[in-house]
Amino acid sequence: MSTVSIPASIPSVAEDCEQLHKAFEGWGTNEALIISILAHRNAAQRKIIRETYAATYGEDLLKSLDKELSSDFERSVLLWTLDPAERDAQLAHEALRKGNVGHYVLAEIACTRSPHELFLVRQAYHARFKRSVEEDVAYSITGKERQLLVLLLTAFRYDGAEVNMNLANSEAKILHKCVSDKEYENEDLIRILTTRSKAQLSATLNHFNDQVGNPINKDLKADPNDPYLTLLRAVIKCLTCPEKYFAKVLRLAINRLGTDEEALTRVVVTRADVDMKNIKEEYYRRNSVPLDKAIRGDTSGDYERMLIALIGGEDA
Amino acid sequence: MSTVSIPASIPSVAEDCEQLHKAFEGWGTNEALIISILAHRNAAQRKIIRETYAATYGEDLLKSLDKELSSDFERSVLLWTLDPAERDAQLAHEALRKGNVGHYVLAEIACTRSPHELFLVRQAYHARFKRSVEEDVAYSITGKERQLLVLLLTAFRYDGAEVNMNLANSEAKILHKCVSDKEYENEDLIRILTTRSKAQLSATLNHFNDQVGNPINKDLKADPNDPYLTLLRAVIKCLTCPEKYFAKVLRLAINRLGTDEEALTRVVVTRADVDMKNIKEEYYRRNSVPLDKAIRGDTSGDYERMLIALIGGEDA
Incomplete structure (x- = not known):
């Protein structure tokens, strides 16, 4: 909402x-x-x-x-004014030069937009940069993140609600074997995460939870600071519970020494007219502070007024 | 034409x-x-x-x-009557159960359609099969062909004419190193083939030819019967000279003991209103026999009349 x-x-x-x-x-x-x-x-x-x-x-x-x-206010107004697909194309392009931080932005765009919206982003990227987004990602990013991000960004997932429960059951077992063996780059794990519809994947991860007794993301915390595992956990959250993912990005952007305005602006402008109501609820549930209060405490001036207007704060 | x-x-x-x-x-x-x-x-x-x-x-x-x-005539009329994107979705789906032969069909669809047409195929696949084509390919196909085919089918290549000659030069060197070292699954080789625009790739392969003194496909014939190398060569032909690729498929379909009606029908119905004129010219150049004569020699009845009508033969 x-x-x-x-x-x-x-x-x-x-x-x-x-x-x-x-x-x-x-x-x-x-x-x-x-x-x-x-x-x-x-x-x-x-x-x-x-x-x-x-x-x-x-x-x-x-x-x-x-x-x-100028400054953060300018960035928030410019990004907000852009067409959503153009905006995502620009965010993806900027993300290429930002190392690990950029990987989350790319995963976020690939996994929280609808399959059709993601395709519009790819079209906007063509128009703006005269290359494809996967071309630039595959060229700029190396290591195990490359394959994962290319597959996520190029996916055109089926977006119907149909779920195959037998498949969910068998693929939950495959995922369990992969994480038990610490095979986080296993091609079946990557295949399941990058090709299955969101509905199918949610069913699979529910089966995982039932079979194993904990959510897969717990098992992907084996080494909590490993950037690849952190990216995998973000991917799973983006695909299955985007409001929790975004609430966490906001929390991390606000609760640190020096606000991360880039992340704060990005989440507010990209989600305000999509699911910001759910993100605000989730934020309050997790932090016991309303999001608008948290943002007011950490920002000021026109930038503050712009963000508060977008998230529907009282003085909006 | x-x-x-x-x-x-x-x-x-x-x-x-x-x-x-x-x-x-x-x-x-x-x-x-x-x-x-x-x-x-x-x-x-x-x-x-x-x-x-x-x-x-x-x-x-x-x-x-x-x-x-009934029979081959029925298949040719049905496939021809289908909307091109629906037809390709059906051909891709059938290809999943055909082993190596199916891999060529998938590569052909991925590489000879325009980027936008390929996206329409992916949409038609959703509508018809309630899954994504990459989901089924990644699930059904294993080994080194899996990654290649998934990346080819999910690509949305930039389709402008702009070419970066410095990049073409440096990537030709990368390709040369890969084939010299017989690293045919090298991730840069795969990246270049699956993400670059057709114009950029043609420039790169021209540089390769200039630098090495022969086309890359000659170097990919190290083991002429290796199915993965054969697929790589087909991919390169589909991307850079589709009329040569299709003329060869037709030649192989006709010049064998027992015509390969499946391939013959597929090429005629999918190319008749795209580039069949060029394919016919290429066929004649290479075989010194007009394509319509070759088809007449190998087919009969309504099936023959249908194919000849589509390729613009005299009694069409």
Whole structure:
């Protein structure tokens, strides 16, 4: 469920564009006006605003925003304004130069978007970078993460609800054997994680839990700091309980010395109009602090106001 | 270039459907009438005919054809009438149970269709089989062919014409090192073949030829009967010179003891309205016999008439 509040009666697109253009004029920029418009329009509405703005003022809205805004606030507004598939293509491209941290971003995009959305990201990547995302991932990333990430990003999983219980049972046993033998790169383990539908995989992991007595992620903590195992656990969480994964990313971004604004912005802008309501619930359940309070405590100014507007905080 | 001849003025869809329905009535089936309609309509026209036929007569045209026709003629008409993406999904599914022979079919679909067409095949596979094609391939095929075929089928290659010549040069060297060391499963070799755009790959293989003095496929003939190497050579031909690949498949299907109707039908129905003109030219160049003559020599009856109609033979 989305946390983006869209007014019951919104101004015309032309009016929105005019207001945005006004916000850029004169001595200072009117950040509050920008937030009051963009943070309260859905992806389809933002797309039309961007098209109409370009047609009216002869400049890409993103470019105008880029000129007027700065720092974390700028990044949050720019990413939010982008079409979701273009945004993911850009995040994936940036992730290539970020080592282990980037691997999570790639896994997150591959595993928490719907199969069709992931394909749109691949199309947007073509259009923007003149290469395929798997081409760049396979070229830039080495080691055991390479194969896993390429297979995750290129998957077009079946997304129906049908589940084969016999298969779930037998593949749970395969997974158990792999983790018992510490064969974390076993090709059947990789095959199951990278090709099965999310519904089928959830059934398999439930069988695993029943057979073994604990969730697979516990067994994948054999060496808690091994980056490959950490990535595997993130993949499984992204595929089966994305709200828990994102709540944890937010917790880690906030509860550290110096906020990780990059992760905070990424999760808020990519999930606000998807499942931020569930993420907020999960965050509160796990941390006993409401997410908006946590964000307010760690951010300030227009950046804070933008994030709070997107997650549907009271002063939004 | 297509070899399917479409009359300058075609009857209305309703008329086509009525004629087809008539062809099924009475004591015998009018095969000539079926060929005269279906073999002379393009994919978009056949699609509308199929929809209109179902709406008019309450039965899928494929089902009516299935009841009335038989043997190789039936298979050629059914496959031809299917939407190209559905047809490829079906061919891919059948290929899973055919061992080495099936591997070529899968590689052919992955490598000779455009990136977008390949994605449509994956969508059609979901719709028809309630699983993803990579899921079934990874599950059914083992050994070194598995990884190669999964990566080929899941690729969404960039399809622009841009070529990076420095990259082509350096990757030609990587390929040369791999084949010199007989490391045919080297992950860089697989990466280059499965992710680079066709334009980039052609440039790389031209560099290889310049640097080494022979095409890479010569070096991949170290053991001419090794099935994995044979598959690698087919992949490279499919990606860089599909008309040569298909001309060879046709030659092998025809010039053997007992025609390989399955391969013959597959190549004719999948290429007739794509690049059959080029394949015919290549076939003649290589065999000094026109393809239609070769097909006439090896087939008969309605099956012969259907194939000849599709490849634009004189009595079509």
